Structures are given as structure tokens and as C-alpha cells.
Amino acid sequence: MKKFDRRNFLKLAAVTAGGLLLPGQANSGMLEELTSALRSLEGNKEVPPPIRGIKFGMVIDLGLCIGCRRCSYACKRENNVSDTISPPWITVFETESRTGIEGHYVHSEKPGKGTTMLYTKLRKDKWYMPTQCNHCDNAPCVKVCPTGASYKDTDGLVVIDYNKCIGCRYCMTACPYHARRFNWWKPNISPDRLNPLVPVRHLGIVEKCTFCIHRTRMGKTTRCVEACPNKARIFGNLNDPDSEISKLIASERNFRLKDKLNTEPRIWYLTRAKDKPMAWTTPLPPPEGIRGFES
Amino acid sequence: MREFITEFKKNTSRSFYIFNGILLVIVIWGFYNWGLALTEGPGITGGNDFVPWGIYLVGFVFFVGASAGATLIGLMIHAFSREDYEALGIRAILVGLLSLMAAVLNLMMDVGSPIRAILVPWVLHNMTSMLIYTSSTYFIFGGLFLAELFFALKIARGTATQTDEKIAKWLAIIAVPFALGILHAPHGALFAVVKAREYWHTPLLPPHFAVSALVTGTSFMILLALITSRIEKKEFVGRETLEHMGGLLAFFITLNLFFDFYDIFVLKYSEEPEGIEILDLLFGRFAPLFILNFGGLFIALMVLLNKRGRSVRALTFVSCLSIAAIMAYRWNLVIGGQILPLLPGYPEIHYYPTIPEIAMEAGIISLWLLLYSALTKTLPMEGPAKAHEKIPRPAHGVRRFGKGFQPVHTRKINY
Ligand code: SF4
Ligand code: SF4
Numbered sequence: 064m065k066k067f068d069r070r071n072f073l074k075l076a077a078v079t080a081g082g083l084l085l086p087g088q089a090n091s092g093m094l095e096e097l098t099s100a101l102r103s104l105e106g107n108k109e110v111p112p113p114i115r116g117i118k119f120g121m122v123i124d125l126g127l128c129i130g131c132r133r134c135s136y137a138c139k140r141e142n143n144v145s146d147t148i149s150p151p152w153i154t155v156f157e158t159e160s161r162t163g164i165e166g167h168y169v170h171s172e173k174p175g176k177g178t179t180m181l182y183t184k185l186r187k188d189k190w191y192m193p194t195q196c197n198h199c200d201n202a203p204c205v206k207v208c209p210t211g212a213s214y215k216d217t218d219g220l221v222v223i224d225y226n227k228c229i230g231c232r233y234c235m236t237a238c239p240y241h242a243r244r245f246n247w248w249k250p251n252i253s254p255d256r257l258n259p260l261v262p263v264r265h266l267g268i269v270e271k272c273t274f275c276i277h278r279t280r281m282g283k284t285t286r287c288v289e290a291c292p293n294k295a296r297i298f299g300n301l302n303d304p305d306s307e308i309s310k311l312i313a314s315e316r317n318f319r320l321k322d323k324l325n326t327e328p329r330i331w332y333l334t335r336a337k338d339k340p341m342a343w344t345t346p347l348p349p350p351e352g353i354r355g356f357e358s
Numbered sequence: 359m360r361e362f363i364t365e366f367k368k369n370t371s372r373s374f375y376i377f378n379g380i381l382l383v384i385v386i387w388g389f390y391n392w393g394l395a396l397t398e399g400p401g402i403t404g405g406n407d408f409v410p411w412g413i414y415l416v417g418f419v420f421f422v423g424a425s426a427g428a429t430l431i432g433l434m435i436h437a438f439s440r441e442d443y444e445a446l447g448i449r450a451i452l453v454g455l456l457s458l459m460a461a462v463l464n465l466m467m468d469v470g471s472p473i474r475a476i477l478v479p480w481v482l483h484n485m486t487s488m489l490i491y492t493s494s495t496y497f498i499f500g501g502l503f504l505a506e507l508f509f510a511l512k513i514a515r516g517t518a519t520q521t522d523e524k525i526a527k528w529l530a531i532i533a534v535p536f537a538l539g540i541l542h543a544p545h546g547a548l549f550a551v552v553k554a555r556e557y558w559h560t561p562l563l564p565p566h567f568a569v570s571a572l573v574t575g576t577s578f579m580i581l582l583a584l585i586t587s588r589i590e591k592k593e594f595v596g597r598e599t600l601e602h603m604g605g606l607l608a609f610f611i612t613l614n615l616f617f618d619f620y621d622i623f624v625l626k627y628s629e630e631p632e633g634i635e636i637l638d639l640l641f642g643r644f645a646p647l648f649i650l651n652f653g654g655l656f657i658a659l660m661v662l663l664n665k666r667g668r669s670v671r672a673l674t675f676v677s678c679l680s681i682a683a684i685m686a687y688r689w690n691l692v693i694g695g696q697i698l699p700l701l702p703g704y705p706e707i708h709y710y711p712t713i714p715e716i717a718m719e720a721g722i723i724s725l726w727l728l729l730y731s732a733l734t735k736t737l738p739m740e741g742p743a744k745a746h747e748k749i750p751r752p753a754h755g756v757r758r759f760g761k762g763f764q765p766v767h768t769r770k771i772n773y
Binding site for chain 2: 206211229232
């Protein structure tokens with residue numbers, strides 16, 4: 064009994080408190096979070112290295128987008144986005160005007176009137192506008208991230224190092240485009256759906272569109288570009304003056320979302336006035352179970 | 359040690375045990391819920407991708423404010439030679455220290471991976487983030503408070519040398535610009551630099567934060583003095599000290615109202631689309647809180663400016679009201695700033711704190727109270743000389759530079 068002095072008692076109390084608070088599994092999980100962060104100090108090993116001399120960018124042609132949501136669903140599958148994440152990385156809006164949901168609003172007294180993400184029918188007199196992470200050149204999310212988990216890489220991609228993110232969500236409040244999603248729950252992806260090339264994000268960290276970093280850095284295009292039935296999306300190298308995207312940006316009338324914020328988005332939208340091909344009459348269903356929508 | 363325990367037992371009433379027992383239960387409840395959030399997921403809170411920062415951030419900003427405001431007492435004692443504040447000295451340091459702890463705890467409960475967050479700013483750091491500067495200041499500020507406490511206790515125990523007293527004095531004085539300029543204003547900047555959100559993105563926010571910290575800090579100290587007097591059944595600070603604190607509070611409230619007003623005025627006048635949306639929100643869904651913010655501060659000011667407004671009862675009311683009003687302001691700012699969708703086309707967004715979330719916040723507040731009551735019970739709270747005096751000298755008289763206040767007369771107050 065004598066050996067049971069105060070120091071021993073304190074030790075025991077500390078261990079019991081720690082142990083009681085969390086089950087063993089969670090304890091080891093937390094340790095792993097710590098060590099993975101330390102390991103990733105030498106660099107993000109979960110993504111292929113950037114290709115030299117390339118700067119990626121994307122054009123979305125609103126004259127061709129019909130709002131069928133196929134890009135959104137394909138992206139979700141490709142990137143192991145869990146069912147617990149809603150809305151998915153790509154959100155498509157239905158708007159009244161050609162410049163859509165850009166910084167200046169449709170009606171000055173009622174911002175964004177007539178714009179919705181929950182449409183279920185396609186209409187010829189509307190415009191459809193997908194949004195996702197713009198991989199801004201002057202990205203506010205990168206600036207505010209305390210850990211350096213979010214960073215701008217040399218090929219223009221804004222990447223999140225999942226091993227460094229502490230889940231403070233400062234980036235989510237700073238992103239002007241609602242592009243980031245937080246893992247409020249443990250990821251829930253059925254094994255047959257799992258893409259081995261993309262790491263699954265764990266509980267309590269932030270994720271967003273990666274411009275399919277695991278594909279584009281290997282010379283392929285993004286999944287959303289492939290999935291679009293109308294070829295409304297064009298992905299390419301901005302450094303190459305002969306690439307399709309460079310020509311489109313140079314020649315067509317284009318705009319970027321909230322340009323006045325000087326975030327320098329890497330996604331350009333084209334506004335063509337022409338009759339739209341309405342190939343599908345019913346789009347894929349809108350996202351469900353979005354936290355914060357139900358009152 | 360044994361003597362200490364017998365002394366402690368002798369001095370401790372049953373209500374002390376009951377009160378702290380209840381607090382302990384709430385603390386355990388809160389921490390249990392934190393464990394739940396870490397294992398099940400932060401999804402058990404009411405936060406969402408549109409309002410990622412919830413009640414903890416409101417609590418965090420509030421506690422940082424209280425911590426910064428509490429340094430004011432040290433300034434009164436040491437820079438303005440107001441000895442009548444000395445009875446509050448050590449308590450104010452404790453309030454500052456514990457509030458800082460509560461603020462950091464709020465942050466730790468908020469982040470998705472608290473264990474990784476420990477690496478900030480030592481191992482993980484991005485120097486362009488405001489969070490790096492705010493989180494580094496906690497350590498410096500915590501150290502400052504601990505040093506202050508160390509010397510104050512030395513003085514209270516009567517073992518301080520003259521150098522110690524000098525150090526104590528200067529620590530207390532530098533604590534104020536540090537608290538307001540380096541600790542609290544950057545928290546305003548934390549929000550102000552977010553250009554995506556019109557309600558946050560104003561250079562007025564850092565000074566606004568500093569001023570509202572002074573309002574909460576002063577109210578906190580008034581309440582503390584009154585409640586401690588009640589519990590210990592003795593006049594804890596004199597009538598004049600209370601009047602002086604009331605005057606300070608009135609001044610800070612006026613400043614705060616000035617900031618509040620111009621915030622809204624500019625939004626209304628310029629009629630930017632986002633500004634209109636914010637005003638719609640403040641006059642619509644958030645109207646009760648908006649009224650509490652403005653109306654509360656206005657009523658508090660009116661009561662304070664009234665001759666009888668500095669009575670014990672009136673001061674209790676006014677302090678509670680201004681704390682509530684500042685809480686409402688923080689809520690409107692933090693939650694209201696996020697709840698407006700950044701892109702049109704989303705339905706109305708809601709954020710309501712859930713029971714586990716409230717439990718965690720209640721746990722933090724209870725831990726604060728628990729530690730405070732335990733520490734004030736075990737640490738010497740007054741100087742050796744003053745411990746025998748019944749009433750701290752009420753200060754009233756002519757202010758002379760370098761000499762401080764000279765007591766002229768004493769009035770009795772009923773608590
Ligand atoms: S769109 Fe948002 S998340 Fe993507 S780079 Fe820009 S600020 Fe960051
Ligand atoms: S949530 Fe992660 S990525 Fe976002 S700012 Fe915090 S640490 Fe950086």
C-alpha cells in the first residue's frame with residue numbers, strides 16, 4: 064500500500080481517464096493520425112508528383128451543359144466520395160440567366176432569384192451551371208489553412224494533404240464557392256465501388272474536387288470530362304497555346320465565378336447564346352440528406 | 359498537508375460540495391460527449407458544410423474576449439494605482455487564465471483531429487494563416503498569466519521582494535496591450551480576412567472585437583465581485599470601486615454601440631446584394647438576437663447613466679444583460695456570417711446546436727467554474743496585510759498622478 068504513492072496514483076488516474084474516454088480502437092486510430100501527420104512532413108505521398116511545365120485548367124460551356132448531373136455522379140464514384148458527403152463535390156445549379164450564379168445577381172432586390180440546385184426536370188429556357196473547386200490561383204483556402212495541408216502545387220492544382228489536415232474548417236469558411244466538404248461521419252463506401260487509386264478520407268478532415276489528380280497527373284483527363292454526354296467540359300494545359308482550352312479562353316466570351324474577389328479561378332465558363340440540345344428529359348436526382356437544409 | 363486539509367474542511371460548507379459535485383457531473387457529461395464525437399464523428403453536432411463553425415467558435419471567441427477583458431483589473435491596480443481593486447487582483451488573473459483554457463478547449467473540441475492539432479504551430483504551420491498567430495499567442499499569454507499569478511501569490515503570501523513587486527507590476531501592465539492587440543484583435547482579423555463573407559470582411563472587426571472584449575471583461579469582473587461578496591458574506595469591493603467599474607462599463611458599452619451601429623449603417627447605406635441579405639437575416643430570422651444585442655446594450659447604458667443605476671442590484675442586472683448582448687452579437691456574427699449561402703440556389707440554411715454539442719459547451723463552462731471555485735478556495739486570495747482588514751479601502755477622492763487615489767470616506771453597502 065505504501066508504494067501506491069501520489070505519483071503512481073496520478074499516472075493511473077491519467078491512464079484510466081484517457082482509456083475510459085475512448086475505446087482502444089479509437090486510441091490507436093488517434094495515434095495513427097499523429098504519426099501519419101509526422102510522416103507526411105516530407106511531402107504528400109498519396110498523390111503522384113506534378114508534371115513539369117503544365118498548368119491545368121478547365122472550361123465549362125454553359126451553352127452545352129444540360130444539367131443532367133452525370134458529371135456529379137461520375138465524380139462521386141471515381142473519387143471514393145462517401146454517401147455521408149452531401150452535396151457531392153460537383154453541384155449543378157439551374158439558373159435564369161446566362162451568367163448564372165456569378166457574383167452579380169439576377170435581381171438586385173432578391174439575390175439569386177430563380178436559381179436552385181434541387182431541380183428535378185430539365186427546362187429549355189433555363190441555364191445549367193455546375194460548380195466545384197475552382198483550383199484558384201490565388202486561393203483563399205490555401206492562405207488560411209493553418210497546417211499547410213491545403214497547398215497550391217506547381218501544376219495549378221489545389222491539393223489537400225489528408226495526412227496533415229486537422230479539420231479546423233477554416234478553409235471551408237474562406238472558400239467563396241462552397242467547394243469543400245467535411246467528413247462529419249466515418250466514410251461509408253461499399254467495397255465493390257472502391258477506387259484503389261484514390262485514398263479514402265477519414266473522419267474529421269476536409270475534402271474537395273482534386274481535378275482527378277490521380278488521372279490528370281498520369282496524362283489522362285478528368286472523370287467529369289469523360290462523363291459529360293454533351294462535351295460541355297474541356298480540360299487541358301493552359302501553358303500550351305495550341306490546346307483547345309487555351310483557344311477557347313482566348314476566343315469565346317467567358318467569365319469566372321466571383322471574379323471581383325481576385326481568387327483567379329482556374330475554371331472558365333463560356334456563355335454562348337444558342338439553342339441548347341436537350342438530350343435528356345429527366346436528369347439524375349438531386350443530392351439528398353444535406354446537413355443544414357432541413358429546419 | 360494535513361493542516362491544510364483540516365483547514366480546508368473547516369472552511370468548506372456543504373453547499374460548496376454540492377455545487378462542485380453538480381459541476382463535476384456536467385464536466386463528465388461534456389467530456390463523454392467529446393469522446394463520442396471523436397469516435398462516432400463530429401456529425402453528432404449540428405454543424406454542416408455551410409455552417410462549419412458552430413457553437414464552439416462562438417464560445418471560443420467569447421472566452422478569448424473574457425480573458426482579454428480580465429487583464430483590465432491588473433491595469434487598474436498597477437498602472438492607475440487604484441489599490442481598491444486589489445481585492446480582485448488574483449481573481450482577475452485566475453479568470454484570465456481559466457478563460458484562456460476554456461477558449462483553447464473550445465478549439466480542441468471543434469477540430470476534427472485534436473491529436474493532430476497539438477502539432478500546430480510547432481510542427482505543422484503555414485505562416486499565412488491567422489490561426490497560426492492566434493494559436494501561438496495562447497502559449498505566450500498563458501505563460502504571462504502564470505507568471506502574473508506566481509508573483510501575485512508571492513505578494514499575497516508576503517514573501518515578495520521589491521523586484522518581485524516591480525515585475526508583477528510590469529507584467530500586469532504589458533498584459534493589457536498584449537491581450538487586446540495581440541490576443542483578441544487577431545481573432546477579429548481571423549474573421550475579417552475572409553473576403554468571401556461580406557459580414558466578416560471589414561477592417562472594423564478587430565477593434566470591434568477588442569471593445570466587446572472589454573465589455574464582457576468588465577461585466578465579468580463586476581459580477582465576480584458581487585457574487586463573491588454574496589458567497590463570502592463580506593463587502594468585497596467598496597462602493598466607489600463598483601461605481602468606477604460601472605462607469606468603465608458605460609464607456610465601453612458606448613464604444614461598442616458605436617461600432618455596432620456603423621457596422622449596420624454601412625451595410626444598409628451601401629446596399630450591396632450581400633449586405634441586403636445580411637440585413638434581411640438580422641431583421642428576420644435572427645431578429646431576437648439582434649434586438650438583444652442592440653436593445654440589451656442600450657438598456658444597460660441607460661441604466662448605468664442613471665444615478666441609481668450603480669446599485670448592487672442594478673449592476674448585477676446590467677452586467678448579465680451586457681454579457682448576453684455580447685453573446686448575441688457573437689452568435690450573429692459567427693453563425694449569421696456563415697448561414698448566408700455563398701452561391702444562390704441553396705435552400706434556406708439552418709444551424710441548431712444539438713444536445714451533445716450543448717453538453718460539451720456546458721462541460722467547458724462547468725470546468726471553468728469548478729477550477730475557479732477550487733483554486734480560489736485553495737490559493738491565498740488576498741495579501742497578508744489586507745487579509746485582516748474587513749473592507750478593502752474604498753477609493754474616492756482626488757486623483758493625483760503618481761499617488762493614486764486617496765480614500766476620503768467610507769459608505770456602507772448592502773449586498
Ligand atoms: S474553389 Fe474554394 S476550395 Fe477550390 S481553390 Fe478556390 S477557394 Fe480553394
Ligand atoms: S480543415 Fe484542414 S485543409 Fe482546411 S484549413 Fe484546416 S487544416 Fe487546412
